[in-house]
Amino acid sequence: MQQSFNSSLLENAVTELSKLPGIGRKTALRLALHLLRREPEEAEALGASIIDMRRNISYCTRCHNISEQSVCPICSDPRRDAHTVCVVENVKDVITIESTHSHHGLYHVLGGLISPIDGVSPSDLEIDSLVERVEKEDIREVILALSPTIEGDTTNYYIFRKLASTPVKVTMLARGLSIGNELEYADELTLGRSIQNRVLFSDTFNSK
Amino acid sequence: MQQSFNSSLLENAVTELSKLPGIGRKTALRLALHLLRREPEEAEALGASIIDMRRNISYCTRCHNISEQSVCPICSDPRRDAHTVCVVENVKDVITIESTHSHHGLYHVLGGLISPIDGVSPSDLEIDSLVERVEKEDIREVILALSPTIEGDTTNYYIFRKLASTPVKVTMLARGLSIGNELEYADELTLGRSIQNRVLFSDTFNSK
Numbered sequence: 001m002q003q004s005f006n007s008s009l010l011e012n013a014v015t016e017l018s019k020l021p022g023i024g025r026k027t028a029l030r031l032a033l034h035l036l037r038r039e040p041e042e043a044e045a046l047g048a049s050i051i052d053m054r055r056n057i058s059y060c061t062r063c064h065n066i067s068e069q070s071v072c073p074i075c076s077d078p079r080r081d082a083h084t085v086c087v088v089e090n091v092k093d094v095i096t097i098e099s100t101h102s103h104h105g106l107y108h109v110l111g112g113l114i115s116p117i118d119g120v121s122p123s124d125l126e127i128d129s130l131v132e133r134v135e136k137e138d139i140r141e142v143i144l145a146l147s148p149t150i151e152g153d154t155t156n157y158y159i160f161r162k163l164a165s166t167p168v169k170v171t172m173l174a175r176g177l178s179i180g181n182e183l184e185y186a187d188e189l190t191l192g193r194s195i196q197n198r199v200l201f202s203d204t205f206n207s208k
Numbered sequence: 209m210q211q212s213f214n215s216s217l218l219e220n221a222v223t224e225l226s227k228l229p230g231i232g233r234k235t236a237l238r239l240a241l242h243l244l245r246r247e248p249e250e251a252e253a254l255g256a257s258i259i260d261m262r263r264n265i266s267y268c269t270r271c272h273n274i275s276e277q278s279v280c281p282i283c284s285d286p287r288r289d290a291h292t293v294c295v296v297e298n299v300k301d302v303i304t305i306e307s308t309h310s311h312h313g314l315y316h317v318l319g320g321l322i323s324p325i326d327g328v329s330p331s332d333l334e335i336d337s338l339v340e341r342v343e344k345e346d347i348r349e350v351i352l353a354l355s356p357t358i359e360g361d362t363t364n365y366y367i368f369r370k371l372a373s374t375p376v377k378v379t380m381l382a383r384g385l386s387i388g389n390e391l392e393y394a395d396e397l398t399l400g401r402s403i404q405n406r407v408l409f410s411d412t413f414n415s416k
Contacts, residue, residue, distance in 0.1 A: 005303060006281050007274055013261040016254040020239050031228050033300055035262055036274065043262030046224040047255040053221040054243055054251030066215055066244065073214050092241055095213060 005029075010036075062133070064109040064126050066091050074098075074106060081105040083140040087130065087159065089113055089147065097145060105143075108133065113151035114158055122158055130159065134168050144172040213237075218244075270341070272317040272334050274299050282306075282314060289313040291348040295338060295367065297321055297355065305353060313351075316341065321359035322366055330366055338367065342376050352380040 005011045010032055017028035035043045059065065060072035063085075067073070074080060074094075084105030088094055094107050110125045133139060142163060146152035160170050176194035177186050186194075213219045218240055225236035243251045267273065268280035271293075275281070282288060282302075292313030296302055302315050318333045341347060350371060354360035368378050384402035385394050394402075 006306075007265055007276055009257075009261040009265050009276060010274060013257040016257040019250065019254070021242050022235070022238075027230070029300065029303070030230075032258075032261065033298070034229050035258060036265060036299075040262050042227065043258050046227070047257075047259035047262075049217075049221040049224040049255075050240075050243060050251050050258075051255035053217040053240065054248050054255075057215055057217050057244060066218060068215055068217060090241070091244075092237065095237070098214075 063107045064111060064129070065094050065107055083138060084143065085130075085133065085139050085141070086143040086145050088145050089152075093145065103143070105141075108142075110146075110155070113146060113149075114155045115151045125155075127159060127162060131162050131166075134163060134166050139168055141169045141171060144170065146172075148173075148175055271315045272319060272337070273302050273315055291346060292351065293338075293341065293347050293349070294351045294353050296353050297360070297363075301353065311351070313349075316350075318354075318363070321354060321357075322363045323359045333363075335367060335370060339370050339374075342371055342374050347376055349377045349379060352378065354380075356381075356383055 005014065013032045013035075014025060014028045017023055017031055018025045020028075023031070035046070057066050057068060058070075060067040060075055061070050062075045063072060065072045065074065069076075081104050084103075085108050086097060086103050086105060087108045087110060088097065089110055089112060091109060094109060097103050097107075108126065108130050110127065110130075112120050112125050114120060114122055114125065130142075134142065142159075144156045144159060146155055156172060163170055174197065175190060176197060177183065177190065183191070213222065218237075221240045221243075222233060222236045225231055225239050226233045228236075231239070243254070265274050265276060266278075268275040268283055269278050270283045271280060273280045273282065277284075289312050292311075293316050294305060294311050294313060295316045295318060296305065297318055297320060299317060302317060305311050305315075316334065316338050318335065318338075320328050320333050322328060322330055322333065338350075342350065350367075352364045352367060354363055364380060371378055382405065383398060384405060385391065385398065391399070
């Protein structure tokens with residue numbers, strides 16, 4: 001039911017907040033009333049941070065990660081291994097992989113996955129620019145770090161084919177048991193793959 | 209784990225968003241990245257609506273509901289019954305009760321409930337101003353529409369005693385079975401109360 005708020009200002013804030021994903025009108029109203037109860041500075045800071053972020057964040061011209069400069073801090077960091085590029089679906093995946101501290105190379109953000117159902121074709125993604133980077137930069141390994149879904153696998157295969165004519169080594173993330181999960185709860189596909197891709201036990205001493 | 213965002217603008221927006229109730233850093237990041245993907249106008253509108261609301265909404269001097277003027281649209285509506293005042297805990301309850309279209313009188317927003325545990329005493333609430341309204345305005349009925357909780361009941365009783373010396377009629381919301389709920393799922397207190405407060409079946413024809 002559409003509720004009347006007796007205030008176009010409140011109405012407007014609720015409408016804008018409820019455009020956010022996962023936030024309905026009830027939650028939006030709760031958030032708006034929360035902001036009304038707090039100090040004015042808090043609402044000012046929130047509003048300004050949203051506007052400021054959207055106005056001033058752009059994308060790295062090299063890897064298409066978000067950036068405040070034309071080349072992002074990762075791409076311009078001389079300590080990072082410029083020979084290894086990790087291909088991810090989106091900006092969030094860069095943040096997730098960075099938090100593992102396991103990748104010391106650069107990134108390439110595709111901006112999505114190939115999905116004919118959702119109307120996303122290779123030309124909508126940063127795949128040509130990846131091929132161009134591989135041809136121009138001294139890249140020795142491309143790590144495909146896409147989700148293990150149909151769309152991810154399709155995109156993996158498409159990129160693999162596109163790079164087949166170059167000498168670059170194409171790898172992908174290991175698929176296997178989740179650490180900490182019990183064996184009996186692993187799905188059969190994952191378990192089967194983890195048997196095929198079993199590793200030498202002695203090799204596991206070096207990692208971690 | 210604290211994640212690095214490679215952008216102080218994104219970091220700032222995520223920090224501000226995660227101050228909202230029920231929104232953690234993960235959700236805040238999802239919201240921020242959503243805004244980055246959408247048209248700039250959408251983020252501008254959201255940010256501006258929050259700032260605008262907080263700057264310009266104040267409270268009705270008569271009923272303490274939110275208002276853009278010194279007296280709110282409900283208080284200043286001549287079609288509403290000024291002899292009946294519905295006492296509610298907060299602004300949200302005004303919106304909820306308005307959406308039932310069952311109350312045609314005015315409101316009085318307490319701004320909370322008496323709760324010694326949370327350190328909320330009667331003087332923190334708009335109770336004295338309610339008594340003053342009852343003494344000065346031509347109010348014939350005060351409807352106590354507070355939550356059926358210990359705090360609500362305490363506040364109900366406190367207000368009832370405060371108004372005992374005035375000739376005003378003090379009523380409270382009926383407590384009974386929720387419409388649409390099966391009898392076997394009603395709690396015993398509610399069911400017991402609904403038996404004590406049973407109504408003449410013929411009377412139900414007039415309502416609704």
